[in-house]
Amino acid sequence: MEYIAIAFGAIFVNNVVLNQFYGLCPFLGVSTKKSSALSMGMAVTFVITLSTMISYLIYHNVLLKYTMTLNTEFGEITYNLSFLSTIVFILVIASFVQLVEMFIKKFSAPLYSALGVYLPLITTNCAVLGVAIDTTVNSERIGVEGFWQVTIYALGISLGYAVVIFIFSAIREEMMAYPIKKNWQGIPIALITAFIMAMVFYGFGGMV
Amino acid sequence: MQVVIILAVALSLILAVILSFASSVLEVEEDPRLQDIIDMLPNANCGACGNPGCKGMAEAILREDAKLSQCKPGDQDMREAIAEYLAETPNESGEFTKTKM
Numbered sequence: 001m002e003y004i005a006i007a008f009g010a011i012f013v014n015n016v017v018l019n020q021f022y023g024l025c026p027f028l029g030v031s032t033k034k035s036s037a038l039s040m041g042m043a044v045t046f047v048i049t050l051s052t053m054i055s056y057l058i059y060h061n062v063l064l065k066y067t068m069t070l071n072t073e074f075g076e077i078t079y080n081l082s083f084l085s086t087i088v089f090i091l092v093i094a095s096f097v098q099l100v101e102m103f104i105k106k107f108s109a110p111l112y113s114a115l116g117v118y119l120p121l122i123t124t125n126c127a128v129l130g131v132a133i134d135t136t137v138n139s140e141r142i143g144v145e146g147f148w149q150v151t152i153y154a155l156g157i158s159l160g161y162a163v164v165i166f167i168f169s170a171i172r173e174e175m176m177a178y179p180i181k182k183n184w185q186g187i188p189i190a191l192i193t194a195f196i197m198a199m200v201f202y203g204f205g206g207m208v
Numbered sequence: 209m210q211v212v213i214i215l216a217v218a219l220s221l222i223l224a225v226i227l228s229f230a231s232s233v234l235e236v237e238e239d240p241r242l243q244d245i246i247d248m249l250p251n252a253n254c255g256a257c258g259n260p261g262c263k264g265m266a267e268a269i270l271r272e273d274a275k276l277s278q279c280k281p282g283d284q285d286m287r288e289a290i291a292e293y294l295a296e297t298p299n300e301s302g303e304f305t306k307t308k309m
Contacts, residue, residue, distance in 0.1 A: 011292075014257055022305060051213075058219075062215065066211050066215070067211075068209060068210075068211050081211065081212065081215065084212065084215070088215075088219060091219060091220065091223060092223070095226065095227055096221040098227055098230075099226075099227065099230055102230055102234040103230075103234060105234070105236050106234040106236055109236075117260050117261075162306060
């Protein structure tokens with residue numbers, strides 16, 4: 001039951017795009033076509049889930065276990081290695097993105113050109129690093145503990161990203177059929193749409 | 209301090225082995241001329257030609273989709289070098305690519 005609550009909260013209540021405002025760049029950039037939005041959502045789901053699992057294992061089994069000692073004028077100070085978390089997480093994320101990029105280039109060349117520059121940019125998608133840091137360094141704020149809860153949380157967050165980017169692309173495809181004033185076309189009307197969607201998702205806050 | 213160095217080396221070695229293994233399994237055949245044209249372009253990745261980076265420009269040249277003068281940082285020598293190279297080198301099925309100045 002608690003896993004369902006975590007997943008529901010991660011997908012709808014604390015939605016990564018509409019509530020935490022992470023990852024807005026690919027959210028606006030790859031949402032003009034439903035098919036490419038869906039594949040972007042799947043690629044991000046893969047990267048977020050696996051990189052969060054591996055980041056969690058590295059953080060708890062390596063970074064918190066080992067210590068280093070510095071001799072300073074105030075005496076010896078012992079640190080653990082958690083100050084390295086950002087660079088280690090980025091390394092893991094970048095490797096996973098490279099892996100996904102090779103995989104998509106091999107098995108779907110049209111998808112590779114449709115995603116374009118946004119595929120390698122998953123590396124700098126703040127949603128990925130944000131979830132990895134939230135579930136390790138800031139895990140008290142999120143309220144998840146233990147490997148499986150973190151995995152479910154990461155899966156929920158990334159599914160929330162996929163759901164929202166798919167709905168958003170469907171709305172943007174529908175909007176093509178309507179006359180929109182020239183100065184509102186493109187990104188401005190998309191931002192208004194995202195704002196209305198954020199208000200709708202805010203309503204889920206009352207459910208948990 | 210040593211712990212940090214050991215950790216960084218070990219982690220990057222593991223990830224590098226995984227990636228190099230994956231790149232040999234998931235290798236994609238590319239036009240062999242692509243890399244040569246990328247080497248001849250200025251590699252400023254400025255995007256002034258309208259393509260995503262110099263690799264995109266090289267692909268557009270091979271598709272006969274771009275004029276060489278679209279490359280703003282490139283000079284006359286670069287344009288002549290690429291035109292000469294493409295006039296001499298056919299692709300794997302023996303067809304020549306036309307260049308537009």
